[in-house]
Amino acid sequence: MLPSSYTVTGHALLGEELDEQCVSIIVEDGIIRAIESASRAPDFWIVPAFFNAHTHCGDTVAMDCPCSGSLADLVAPPNGLKHRILAKTPRPRLVEAMHASIQTMVRSGTRGFADFREGGADGVAALYEAAAGLPIAPVIFGREGGERDADGIGISSIRDVEDVERQVAEARRTGRRVAFHAGERDAGDVDEALAYDPDLLVHCTHATDAQLRDCADRAIPIAICPRSNWILGVAATPARPPVQRMLSLGCRVYLGTDNVMFVQPDMLQEMAFLSVVYNISAEEILRAAVAGSELTGRPYFIKEGDPAKITLINPAYGNFRFSENHLATLVRRADASAIEQNVLSMR
CATH class of the missing domain: 3.20.20.140 (Metal-dependent hydrolases)
Incomplete structure (x- = not known):
């Protein structure tokens, strides 16, 4: 379960358009306070719950x-x-x-x-x-x-x-x-x-x-x-x-x-x-x-100012690190084992 305050970096699918960007998402008290561009290698695939x-x-x-x-x-x-x-x-x-x-x-x-x-x-x-x-x-x-x-x-x-x-x-x-x-x-x-x-x-x-x-x-x-x-x-x-x-x-x-x-x-x-x-x-x-x-009343699409209802996919799972299309891989291949459950270190 995600803590109330954390920062997570990865390939995120943003907004209802599901626009894929490499970003850091800063969450405080369960709200997405900022979405900032990131240049380093992503830790996760970040998708709306x-x-x-x-x-x-x-x-x-x-x-x-x-x-x-x-x-x-x-x-x-x-x-x-x-x-x-x-x-x-x-x-x-x-x-x-x-x-x-x-x-x-x-x-x-x-x-x-x-x-x-x-x-x-x-x-x-x-x-x-x-x-x-x-x-x-x-x-x-x-x-x-x-x-x-x-x-x-x-x-x-x-x-x-x-x-x-x-x-x-x-x-x-x-x-x-x-x-x-x-x-x-x-x-x-x-x-x-x-x-x-x-x-x-x-x-x-x-x-x-x-x-x-x-x-x-x-x-x-x-x-x-x-x-x-x-x-x-x-x-x-x-x-x-x-x-x-x-x-x-x-x-x-x-x-x-x-x-x-x-x-x-x-x-x-x-x-x-x-x-x-x-x-x-x-x-x-x-x-x-x-x-x-x-x-x-509060859709889960990833936007600044909205509640952080997100799911983290660990690309180290199985063969996911070879994916050329993260969205397609998520939809067609993911199971619960691919979901990162422990992110308490991100405080």
Whole structure:
């Protein structure tokens, strides 16, 4: 874990443009006070920390359990498999499991995440307990009344939830965000979700061009979860989710890992999958892996005056010192072992 005050020198990816420069970054009390040009050989690759824009951490208790059936059979409320498992899981085990998954995120360079949390107010409290003491900031979208104690409301497909209009109105009245799952198995629920002017859509796996243009025009970000889509059988080609179309139409794309029941909450793995399967540029992929931090109100892109949410890649790891393109190597090849964990000597 990084100390509050330190200086680190290396090849840094600066700003939302991810402009690579050799610099020294001076951090005091957790804030980037100065970014100065450096001439000596860099110590690290300095990249913005990742933000996992969509998780279901509670589902850790069902990790890789034997299962079959449709998407609704597995995850739809109130009686999908995951909901039945969650209902019978003792709270201490739930907290322990979520804590373990959050630690996994921290070790792989993630400093924030947005979670759809089941279980009402107690479910939200359990997630806060699980994250306590770790260098990571959760943004929680509660359900079943839990949204009143969270940052917003996380609504499953509009097909699965009754009384959506009242729930959204209540969230808006109390100044909380509204997020929807939409377009995961088909495009039929996207327009209805858009009618509520959400702060975030999750998946849009089958969204049409018209729906994506609407998201772009209204600056509604989309959190994509490609590995989950493939594992759950709602995607089988690089056309779903339509990531290339999202980017070409001007959508704001966030990257998430989705359900820990099926997918490890590791943004490095998610980035590599997006690179290999979807042929998206490394720059766009890393930007999507950081941009979800906008949900915190203080994006993690490396800029003077902003909080220092950075990840350090040690180029002495494996064969990384031979890289001719640091950004591409990070996105395609890095795992948690490449992340420098101990920088206390930099005070």
